[in-house]
Amino acid sequence: MSATTQRAGVVSFDAEMTDAATRTANGDRWYRIRSRIGKTVLAVVLVGFALLFLYPFAWLLAASLKPRGEVFDNALIPETFVPHNYVEVWNQLPLLPWIGNSILIALLAATFVAVSSSMVAFGFAYFSFPGRKILFGLVLATMMLPGAVTMVPQYLIWKDLGALGTWIPLFGANLFGSAFYIFLQRQFFLGLPRELFEAARLDGASYWGLFTRIAMPLSIPSFVIIFLFEFQASWNNFQGALIYLSAGSVSDYTVPLGISYAMTTFSPTNGGHGDYQYVMVASLLVTLPMLILFAFGQRYFIEGVATQGRKG
Known part of the structure; x- marks a missing residue:
């Protein structure tokens, strides 16, 4: 091969390498441009949805700072600020007893259902016995029953027990667990290494010790998730309070x-003066406990999702 041919080959190779580098650089540049465009579009969409979901809260905040005649004018910035509404609401409504009742009932309901569901779920996850799958299927089948089907039988049961007009029906049924929470907790327990329980049994641990000293400490994320879900459900339970507490004292009511x-009291059709600004203040104040609870519990949501993802 002559020197001229060699030089031509080198020049051709260098040209090809230069073209490849140029194409790579152009490709990287277009990739970065598309990436920036995609991130910008995603940010705009997320901000739009955030504003959409925050609008009711912003409207409620604005309405709580308005006088009686401007509550429903849909303005997000009140023409007349009345911060005194947040002071007067405590004189107009027994708001503090309502919040206290709801917190106590929600704590009892969430604690009972989280503990009882975890115990049943551990039984289904750890023990093997005849008919386990059939029994677990029946537990899950109860989720298919509409609430309207069981409403009347439950009312008759609590009536026969003499619990009407008390708080007991609002949390008593949670002593027997919930099908959805049992399923959720069982899936978590199934992901735990069985060798831990076998080693503990060899060391003399009882079945109750397996549950309290191994299963429960390792399932804190899912336990907290169940607690928060049920606390929110109990906090917003209007139907149950309407059925079992509406005939009692107003101070015994829950928040919903x-x-x-x-x-109803402030409605002009019932002799009221339309002081709905106090309702707006009360509605805003009663959201604060849930916001605080979820702010402290969000890390358990993330940990629970991450743990379930690692299991998959």
Whole structure:
């Protein structure tokens, strides 16, 4: 091969390498441009949805700072600021007893259902016995029953027990667990290494010790998730309070029933003066416990999702 041919080959190779590098650089540049465009579009969409979901809260905040005649004018910036509404609401409504009742009932309901569901779920996850799958299927089948089907039988049961007009029906059934929470906790327990329980049994641990000293400490994320879900469900339980507490004293109401009572009391059709600004203040204040609870519990949501993802 002559020197001229060699030089031509080198020049051709260098040209090809230069073209490849140029194409790579152009490709990287277009990739970065598309990436920036995609991130910008995603940010705009997320901000749009965030504003959409925050609008009701912003409207409620604005309405709580307005006088009686401007509550429903849909303006997000009140023409007349009345911060005194947040002071007067405590004189107009027994808001503090309502919040206290709801917190106590929600704590009892969430604690009972989280503990009882975890115990049943551990039994289904750890023990093998004849008919386990059939029994677990029956537990899951109870989720298919509409609430309207069981409403009347439950009412008759609590009536025969003499619990009408008390808080017991609002949390008593949670002593027997919940099908959805049992399923959720069972899936978590199935992901735990069985060798831990076998080693503990060899060391003399009882079945109750397996549950309290191994299963429960390792399932704190899912336990907290169940607790938060049920706390929120109990906090917003208007139907149960309406059925079992509406005939009692107003100070014994929960937050949802109390706000409904306030709407009726302030309605001009019932002799009220339309002071709905106090209802808006009460509605805003009663959201604060849930916001605080979820703010402290969000890390358990993330940990629970991450743990379930690692299991998959």
